[in-house]
Amino acid sequence: MQIAFRSRNVSIGSGQRERMEERLSHLAKFLDGIEKAEISLYEEKNPRIAEREVCEVSMHGHGHVVRAKGSGFEVMEAFDKVVEKLEHRLEKLKGKLILRTQPHHRSENGKATANGALTHRGPVKTKTFKIESMTPAEAILHMELLSHSFYFFTNEDTGSPAVVYERSDGSVGLIDSEVSA
Numbered sequence: 001m002q003i004a005f006r007s008r009n010v011s012i013g014s015g016q017r018e019r020m021e022e023r024l025s026h027l028a029k030f031l032d033g034i035e036k037a038e039i040s041l042y043e044e045k046n047p048r049i050a051e052r053e054v055c056e057v058s059m060h061g062h063g064h065v066v067r068a069k070g071s072g073f074e075v076m077e078a079f080d081k082v083v084e085k086l087e088h089r090l091e092k093l094k095g096k097l098i099l100r101t102q103p104h105h106r107s108e109n110g111k112a113t114a115n116g117a118l119t120h121r122g123p124v125k126t127k128t129f130k131i132e133s134m135t136p137a138e139a140i141l142h143m144e145l146l147s148h149s150f151y152f153f154t155n156e157d158t159g160s161p162a163v164v165y166e167r168s169d170g171s172v173g174l175i176d177s178e179v180s181a
Contacts (some may be wrong), residue, residue, distance in 0.1 A: 001028050008042040010053065012075060019076070022085050027059070030090040031097075034061035041075060053081075055079045057086060058147060063132075066090060066145050089145060096141055130162065136174050139164045143172075 003021050005012075012020075020039060028034040040056040051071040055078035058067040066089050070081030133154040134142075143151035143164055150165035155176055163175040 001034055004036070004038045006038065006040045008171055010041040010075060012041065012045050018078060020079055024057070025081075027083065027086055027090060030087065033093050034059050035056070036060050051078070053078045055082050057082050059086065064093060064142070066093060066144060067147065078109070092127060093141070136162065136164055140172055
């Protein structure tokens with residue numbers, strides 16, 4: 001597995017770097033096919049924030065991206081929190097991938113949490129990315145793995161752009177577009 005480090009205003013020693021690499025390679029055993037990981041370390045400048053050291057880790061493989069973020073008083077404390085989150089998310093992904101291949105074990109328990117998001121009057125940030133073609137169920141899985149409240153994709157069933165999103169009551173909604181001729 002390739003591991004890339006990025007740090008801003010944070011210095012880590014070789015011992016810490018080796019420990020991080022070792023722990024992430026251990027996480028790759030939860031799910032085969034994890035190809036690369038990116039570790040971002042930075043320090044919050046706001047004096048009101050007690051846990052200033054922040055660690056973000058993104059793991060890529062099998063067409064999935066699993067990401068987690070944690071903060072602590074020290075870099076390794078923040079990293080340990082991220083590893084715990086990643087373990088949980090990778091186990092969840094592995095379970096869902098197994099259920100996809102073994103549909104007779106599925107249950108209809110929906111687990112979604114309501115997320116109170118702030119609304120803004122204009123775009124604060126703009127992102128450009130490749131829209132992948134997938135089913136709504138796969139889009140919901142990607143949305144949960146990224147810890148986002150929505151996911152934009154091309155619906156495999158209709159061939160048109162679509163969005164899955166978390167509703168305020170905790171369920172998941174689908175917005176599918178009609179392409180006019």
